[in-house]
Amino acid sequence: MERTLIEFITALRRSGVRVSVSETLDAFRTAELVGYGNRERLKDALAAALAKSLAEKETFLSCFSRFFTRDDFSQSDWVFPDNDDLELREEDAPLTRMLLSGDLPGLSVSMMNASRSIDLTAIRFFTQKSFYVRKILNGMGLEQLEQDIRRLKKSDRPGSNEKGAALENARQMLFENVRDFVEKQYDLFARSVSDELIENYLKEIRLSNVERRDFQRMQAIIRRMVKRLQDRHSRRRKKAKKGRLDFRKTLRDNTVYQGPLFDLRWKTKRIERPDIVAICDLSRSVEAVARFMLLFLYSLNEAVARIRTFVFCSNLAEASPIFEEYGVEEALDRLLRGVGVPVMFGRTDYGQALRDFEDGWIDTVTKKTTVLVLGDARSNFGDPGTGVLKRIHRRCRRVLWLNPEPPSFWGTGDSEMKRYLPFCRPARECSTLNHLERVVDVLLTMPK
Amino acid sequence: MESNANPYRDRFLSIDQVQRGFEAAGYVCGRAIATTLYVGCHLNKPILVEGPAGVGKTELANVMAAYLGVPLIRLQCYEGLDESKALYEWKYGKQLLYTQILRDRMNDLVKGVDGLEAAMDRLHQYDDVFFSINFLEPRPLLKALQEKGGAVLLIDEVDKSDPEFEAFLLEILSDFQVSIPEIGTLKAASTPFVFLTSNNTREMSEALKRRCLHLYIPFPDPKIERAIVRMKVPAVPELLRSQLVSFIHQVRNLDLKKAPSVSETIDWARVLLLLHAEVLTPDLVQETLNVFLKFEQDVEVVTARIPELTLKSTREFPV
Numbered sequence: 001m002e003r004t005l006i007e008f009i010t011a012l013r014r015s016g017v018r019v020s021v022s023e024t025l026d027a028f029r030t031a032e033l034v035g036y037g038n039r040e041r042l043k044d045a046l047a048a049a050l051a052k053s054l055a056e057k058e059t060f061l062s063c064f065s066r067f068f069t070r071d072d073f074s075q076s077d078w079v080f081p082d083n084d085d086l087e088l089r090e091e092d093a094p095l096t097r098m099l100l101s102g103d104l105p106g107l108s109v110s111m112m113n114a115s116r117s118i119d120l121t122a123i124r125f126f127t128q129k130s131f132y133v134r135k136i137l138n139g140m141g142l143e144q145l146e147q148d149i150r151r152l153k154k155s156d157r158p159g160s161n162e163k164g165a166a167l168e169n170a171r172q173m174l175f176e177n178v179r180d181f182v183e184k185q186y187d188l189f190a191r192s193v194s195d196e197l198i199e200n201y202l203k204e205i206r207l208s209n210v211e212r213r214d215f216q217r218m219q220a221i222i223r224r225m226v227k228r229l230q231d232r233h234s235r236r237r238k239k240a241k242k243g244r245l246d247f248r249k250t251l252r253d254n255t256v257y258q259g260p261l262f263d264l265r266w267k268t269k270r271i272e273r274p275d276i277v278a279i280c281d282l283s284r285s286v287e288a289v290a291r292f293m294l295l296f297l298y299s300l301n302e303a304v305a306r307i308r309t310f311v312f313c314s315n316l317a318e319a320s321p322i323f324e325e326y327g328v329e330e331a332l333d334r335l336l337r338g339v340g341v342p343v344m345f346g347r348t349d350y351g352q353a354l355r356d357f358e359d360g361w362i363d364t365v366t367k368k369t370t371v372l373v374l375g376d377a378r379s380n381f382g383d384p385g386t387g388v389l390k391r392i393h394r395r396c397r398r399v400l401w402l403n404p405e406p407p408s409f410w411g412t413g414d415s416e417m418k419r420y421l422p423f424c425r426p427a428r429e430c431s432t433l434n435h436l437e438r439v440v441d442v443l444l445t446m447p448k
Numbered sequence: 449m450e451s452n453a454n455p456y457r458d459r460f461l462s463i464d465q466v467q468r469g470f471e472a473a474g475y476v477c478g479r480a481i482a483t484t485l486y487v488g489c490h491l492n493k494p495i496l497v498e499g500p501a502g503v504g505k506t507e508l509a510n511v512m513a514a515y516l517g518v519p520l521i522r523l524q525c526y527e528g529l530d531e532s533k534a535l536y537e538w539k540y541g542k543q544l545l546y547t548q549i550l551r552d553r554m555n556d557l558v559k560g561v562d563g564l565e566a567a568m569d570r571l572h573q574y575d576d577v578f579f580s581i582n583f584l585e586p587r588p589l590l591k592a593l594q595e596k597g598g599a600v601l602l603i604d605e606v607d608k609s610d611p612e613f614e615a616f617l618l619e620i621l622s623d624f625q626v627s628i629p630e631i632g633t634l635k636a637a638s639t640p641f642v643f644l645t646s647n648n649t650r651e652m653s654e655a656l657k658r659r660c661l662h663l664y665i666p667f668p669d670p671k672i673e674r675a676i677v678r679m680k681v682p683a684v685p686e687l688l689r690s691q692l693v694s695f696i697h698q699v700r701n702l703d704l705k706k707a708p709s710v711s712e713t714i715d716w717a718r719v720l721l722l723l724h725a726e727v728l729t730p731d732l733v734q735e736t737l738n739v740f741l742k743f744e745q746d747v748e749v750v751t752a753r754i755p756e757l758t759l760k761s762t763r764e765f766p767v
Contacts, residue, residue: 018654020654023658026491026493033487033491034463034483041463041483044479044480044483045483045484048484048488048495048661049491054664227651231650256540257540260544262540263540
């Protein structure tokens with residue numbers, strides 16, 4: 001049973017439940033305590049010891065039910081031949097005997113043993129499936145079975161041809177069963193590993209190259225990243241201002257000691273949640289990045305930060321009302337199609353956009369505001385409006401510029417990035433999910 | 449594990465015993481809960497309880513204390529909670545007072561000793577007098593460890609505390625001991641049964657989770673919830689009980705800001721009992737809606753669907 005439990009824990013780990021060594025020991029003691037006799041009881045007890053959050057509980061349950069199902073042989077459309085016709089002989093291989101006598105439990109046991117001896121739990125990729133099927137079959141004695149079939153086909157003893165044909169049928173059944181078995185084991189031990197591979201790839205891929213079919217997956221990844229950031233930042237922490245004595249509090253708290261100041265109290269400072277004004281370029285070249293960044297920011301909106309959003313192309317308009325009215329994803333679709341916002345999708349004009357912002361909404365920017373500009377700074381050789389950005393820069397806490405292009409492209413062609421650079425602190429390349437997460441993390445930590 | 453460390457073992461001989469004992473103490477618990485308590489007792493592990501607000505997480509600890517016949521010691525967590533409020537406070541005042549009063553005695557002590565150093569040496573022999581457990585004001589955690597006959601320690605809403613405090617809890621949770629710099633390490637007189645509850649406002653650290661068993665209490669299924677209502681408000685007629693539980697379950701499936709919890713089901717049952725209701729009617733529901741819905745928007749959402757929901761509940765349990 002020990003080995004089974006360890007294999008089960010391996011399967012759990014591969015499905016994304018983190019199980020430490022001490023928890024493994026707990027699981028052993030738990031199983032010993034409640035026994036293996038009652039399946040439901042074992043499930044409840046192991047769930048308490050191994051799965052430590054609601055999400056993990058769900059994974060655990062599905063893993064448990066898949067793992068502890070007996071992998072019995074199913075005969076499906078294979079009918080066992082009448083034993084009288086096909087008498088078993090001394091020279092028949094064990095596998096042949098089991099197949100012909102319909103010894104399903106024997107076959108199961110033989111399959112399990114074969115899979116253990118080659119350690120099927122090490123399976124990682126779906127391309128390995130047929131390799132493992134072959135190995136298990138060999139372990140069960142496929143070679144002798146083949147020999148038997150060849151021998152029977154050649155032999156001219158009465159009935160041996162029928163026996164050979166029946167054996168061939170049975171071999172087919174055997175193949176199918178082993179393939180199903182490997183399939184299930186793959187699900188158990190490797191599915192999440194390959195999911196992880198895809199996710200890591202998606203985190204590193206340029207956002208502009210993400211294909212529509214992966215959007216769902218991307219959003220799931222973003223949700224998870226957001227959850228992590230939220231855990232880290234959602235509570236407003238107090239930070240001690242090192243070295244500043246809070247005299248009044250010290251006096252108050254020390255009256256119990258009748259005068260002597262034993263217990264010194266220091267001034268603290270509440271860390272405010274960041275106030276963000278996001279200005280987003282919506283032109284084709286940055287569309288994809290804008291989509292994911294806004295998705296990211298707005299998922300954090302309520303709990304962590306306060307955000308006002310402006311979008312522009314040829315001119316600039318405020319987009320916050322749309323986000324308030326619809327869910328994030330719906331709002332994004334509307335924005336990118338230009339429904340409900342007075343933005344003209346003509347030539348991108350950064351100068352005009354910045355001037356529009358200054359005319360209409362400069363009051364939203366205060367000393368506490370972080371202005372986040374997302375764009376490639378390609379302004380079609382128009383007036384870049386650097387003067388406006390300078391004034392914004394003076395007013396706000398800082399300007400953060402995210403550019404989907406790598407720094408080597410900045411300032412080439414119609415890119416005005418080099419001219420904006422002096423007013424941005426910092427300007428970053430932002431083209432993958434990993435970049436995004438890092439930027440948002442910086443945004444929330446705000447060292448000043 | 450020490451063999452004598454667990455005084456509650458005779459109360460945890462089997463899972464069924466736990467389940468029946470809790471029911472007698474006024475808590476209907478499902479199989480999963482009973483199993484976790486059973487394992488928690490025998491493995492000597494704290495239990496981290498999670499679940500939506502109002503499903504009886506805190507109540508579980510209360511009932512456990514009643515079941516074991518030991519005191520419940522409760523530590524409510526909040527932001528800024530630190531050792532001095534959770535573990536112990538050093539009574540400087542008392543210490544000062546004592547040294548003042550005992551000044552003469554100290555003179556006696558150092559009488560006839562030459563030089564400052566020798567006097568200090570002499571005094572050092574009596575260190576223990578000044579730094580003894582008498583000058584400690586025990587707070588919940590220390591109290592729970594000192595309780596001779598065992599105790600149930602409830603660390604409520606641990607997710608509200610700071611990560612630093614969480615780290616500080618680790619020593620207590622794994623070894624049932626605390627280190628006090630002035631005195632040394634204090635071991636538990638008798639291992640307390642520890643519950644931690646969390647409403648999931650933040651993820652607890654891996655280290656904390658590793659030291660605990662985890663119990664998730666979801667909203668109970670109708671059968672268990674009916675049993676709970678029967679136990680808490682026995683006077684409610686059976687038909688009404690079934691109908692109101694069915695109604696609440698439908699409401700929980702709606703998209704609400706705050707779904708009604710078990711405690712609110714019980715409140716509602718009490719109110720309906722006061723109004724001498726026999727069966728659920730749309731008017732009755734309309735009038736008492738605010739008992740189990742706490743937000744204006746939620747009331748609006750449900751009001752629009754009262755006839756439909758009531759009809760479904762009454763159809764499920766016809767007169």
